[in-house]
Amino acid sequence: MSGEHRAGGEDGHAVTIVGLGYVGLPLAVCFAAAGVRTLGVDTDGDARAAAAAGRPSFFEPGLHDELRALPPGALTFAGGLPDTPSAAVVICVGTPFDLASCQPDLRQLEAAVAAVAAHIGPQTLVVVRSTVPVGTCRDKVLSVLRTVVDEPLLAFCPERTIQGRALAEIRSLPQVVGALDERSRERARALFDRIAPDQVHVSSLEAAELVKLACNAHTDLIYGFGNELATLAEHLRLDANEVIRAANVRYPRPDLARPGFVGGSCLTKDPYLLVHSGEAVGYRPPMVAAARKVNENVPVRAAQRVLGALAVRQTPVEECKVFVCGVAYKSRPATDDVRGAASEVIARELGAQVGLLVAHDFLVPAERTASIGFKPVDLEEGLRDSDALILLTDHPGYADLTPQLLRAAMRPDPVVFDMWGVLADRLSDAEGVDYLRLGRG
Known part of the structure; x- marks a missing residue:
């Protein structure tokens, strides 16, 4: 069973997961179950205690059972990073979008990167898994790591799982890998090969960042058209579900999505991060922004x-x-x-x-x-x-x-x-x- 970790005087962990929420804890369990010595780090003592006791503070099918089935010492927990650098650190903290300011809130990420930078060595691979605007890894993460390591190892390996199937999808979905250089790419490949051998490697950190945003913004957009039809049908006093069913029958084109609420932390945030990424280089994606407004309504x-x-x-x-x-x-x-x-x-x-x-x-x-x-x-x-x-x-x-x-x-x-x-x-x-x-x- 897992327990609380005390830093110092121990061999370094193979991987440290920073952030034990819906993304980080399932990832930590997958690594630990695959035989990778894993440390889970979170400043929330209640979350750490619940995970250490095998009682995660949120619902995810199978997570409770897998936590309790881990051998002693496979997954330990701490409030901060250990003094002995881990071979790899994966950052899984929240990156909300502030609708009032129309700006991403990267304070948790920045705090995590600062903490990680204080506890890495030249051979520590740093992986950002949190969803971020395009350019964040190079502009905000790499610069901090370079204050302590001349040639950091850095990769962006986005989470793309759905809640309710997180454990299965971590292990089955293709893992997108974008890296700073070939050394970082090879280290990220080897790390995730333990739990996600099906991998898709892209040419840069930025390409991987855009992959994650594109996936969720596209989902939001296709659902948005179903909801656009729903509102139109209500005004026309028709049934959008009937129309969509009829349109999809044996028609060799992409299916129309049924209307319904489009929510969750990702689909309500990532389209805004994509729009923000475009605006930063002088382009506002109109379809992405419009779909989000339709779904919010x-x-x-x-x-x-x-x-x-x-x-x-x-x-x-x-x-x-x-x-x-x-x-x-x-x-x-x-x-x-x-x-x-x-x-x-x-x-x-x-x-x-x-x-x-x-x-x-x-x-x-x-x-x-x-x-x-x-x-x-x-x-x-x-x-x-x-x-x-x-x-x-x-x-x-x-x-x-x-x-x-x-x-x-x-x-x-x-x-x-x-x-x-x-x-x-x-x-x-x-x-x-x-x-x-x-x-x-």
């Missing part, structure tokens, strides 16, 4: 439609109870991550408008649900005497909500907004329910 429009439906009811909107199902940003694969979730927007848009805003999620802890602005409840309490139900995720557990149950538990003629059409087959034509679906006019 999805939960806002959902809130507006619910408020509009409540406004024509007998109960004043300010006295209505609204029940939200699905606080995490997605449920397939399942996660407890609320970063970039539609629930945050719903709480902001409805919190001051309605009488009571309650929410349920199968994985998100009650305290995290409350911090967003909801009263945490179970399904029974949430439905009881609610005026509106908002289904934000397509968790299979919500498919059990029948028209009979809703009519019995909720107030008469309840409003139901269904982001993903979970209940479409049951509620589309159900009497006594005002059923609203994204993309259905």
